[in-house]
Amino acid sequence: MLVNVEKETKLFGQSIRQNIRVTFNYEVHFTHNIFNLKNPTLAQAIASDGEKKTKKIIALIDAGLLEFCPYLLAQLTNYTKFYAEVITLAAEPMLIPGGEAAKNEPKLLEQIHQLIEAAGICRHSYLLAIGGGAVLDLVGYAAATAHRGVRLIRIPTTVLAQNDSGIGVKNGINAFGKKNFLGTFAPPYAVINDSAFLTTLCDRDWRSGIAEAVKVALIKDANFFDFIHAHTTALAHRDMDSMQQLIYFCAQLHLEHIAKAGDPFEIGSSRPLDFGHWAAHKLEQLTDYRLRHGEAVAIGIALDSTYSYLLGMLSHSEWQKILKTLAGLGFTLYVPELAEQSSPKNTRCLFRGLTEFREHLGGELTLTLLQRIGKGVEVHEVDLSLYKQAISLLREFEKQQQMLLKRN
């Protein structure tokens, strides 16, 4: 290659084109009682790295869990002692306040970095993050940035984290009042979904996670939507078998999308999985997080489905089937904040969410709507007057629902 070195004297205007391909692999395991000594899932996941020595791990745990799992820390300690050939706890577990608070406190990020440093965690050691989506997002960001990436095993404990946020490639924390302003794309080393944790959830959290499954079904798989529709009552009544299946199939669709849609690190502007999310993000903010993410997503889905109906893409019966499924699951589909429609320039206006959504993704505005149930379609323009009509329809629908509820 360098034989002709001497001939090349004029290099200005030259360019070298670089092309890099990076492959990431990880497994999403489904299990029950992860720290039961007879359950080798976690130990096997770590042993499968093929490196022979005992691996250092540190655990970062959603503090809220301990209320429902008082023996969690003891179980973890026993588990690491039992599998001492494979893993060793390099430090006391760190407890992290659960919920969005975890992502709003920059000191927590620093404390996790400190712990990684103090415990001598290297790129071949493991962080176990046990908790809901917010804790996983925070710990994931810390893991991705220490030593340019230490290994992360996510153990999601909520429906939402098990079927959506916890199995993907993103992490992040909030900054400057903006959701996920800081973060990276960083696939985990592995994910372990333990259904036992789902029994700890309150009804709102149980229900919230279903919203992302409805979303992915609507844009990707009509059969899956039919499954949810058929199991509406079972899911609303916390039938664990139905929930297990929902999570498994949702995770499968989600993982398939990340792997095959061609842009896992979102270098372009297209984000079909953000169906219903422009309004959801804005509603979370407008309600000061009174709405949980999934509750806001359910409204966002209802809104964008109604808008798709008004655009003539969805039939009346498809549209009604979507709203009734969401309502049957127990979601409220109208909140007063939807009426904040002063002007998209006003940060309190719902439609400001469209601008913020575009700014976060960058480039052209790209929204996903529904061509039919099971098939999303991208649009780049919106008709605000039609959106206002959609909001009125939602208000009417919700009024009827409330009347039906009172009657029964």
Next chain:
Amino acid sequence: MLVNVEKETKLFGQSIRQNIRVTFNYEVHFTHNIFNLKNPTLAQAIASDGEKKTKKIIALIDAGLLEFCPYLLAQLTNYTKFYAEVITLAAEPMLIPGGEAAKNEPKLLEQIHQLIEAAGICRHSYLLAIGGGAVLDLVGYAAATAHRGVRLIRIPTTVLAQNDSGIGVKNGINAFGKKNFLGTFAPPYAVINDSAFLTTLCDRDWRSGIAEAVKVALIKDANFFDFIHAHTTALAHRDMDSMQQLIYFCAQLHLEHIAKAGDPFEIGSSRPLDFGHWAAHKLEQLTDYRLRHGEAVAIGIALDSTYSYLLGMLSHSEWQKILKTLAGLGFTLYVPELAEQSSPKNTRCLFRGLTEFREHLGGELTLTLLQRIGKGVEVHEVDLSLYKQAISLLREFEKQQQMLLKRN
């Protein structure tokens, strides 16, 4: 895919294997006087994103440059006005203290994030980072973590940054007294190497950057090493043509390695490009950064080459050719800190650098040595008594060099 939903009731023990491939492309351009209005390189690089609207840019500039390029800010402003159809400055340029200081001050990271937020920079906007390796590392880290990655155009102004750090996929800052403790792998959108900036360098910085070229030549390409050997005097006397060629070929080898060696994000333990670096990193720290990175690397190369010779891999003449080339370029190959050999457990001991090197990479200790000039080889064990002998040989060599210098 979901036809048999009902049949799958027992999901425990199931796993879904995820496989993600991500492709990154970027160009490394070679130019002269980047902000000359007649030079379209930068504007073209941005226009080539294929998105039609005018793009927001913000510039982050190594403050040290302004001493040598007092018109830089005015030139940048004029340039953006001239190419206003393509780019617009979204904020006043931010000045960043140059050198390692940039990576030791966490406030700077926060300030860059603030600027990105305030200027409304999105994933389709651009950060221009203009400066030496440290400033590029800091700005690169900020760019990679805001909105999970905004586009970064690196404009490296030192030899080291143009042929090595500025063209690769890493960024980072120091924390807890450890170099690059925080950082990510994040390919840039583009790199533009402007040779005009090289005239601003002091002799030490001019020389320092050559060390990484010697390194990559020694482990990868004997012809390239012969080129450097043949141009030792010209390079030492700041011949720009020789330097241009050195940078171009070094960059080419470096980029080829990143793309083809199979592990661009360093998921494994092997890092052949870190030849000579375990000692270099430790010497920078032991000398409180009195040594520049390239100066430390030159010593690290000399040390690991000597060790390779003592192991019987390099011939006596190859070994001498390496040391004489480094000395001819003006590098000092012995510093008193090499004699700090108390115990690898002592943080002041040179050999502690081996442990720290292993910890940063994680996994098994993996050092690159020389099988011959142009061919690196990995080893996983070291013989400290042989290393001590190598250090004695270096002290002798340096003594002789000093005597020769005095005589001439």
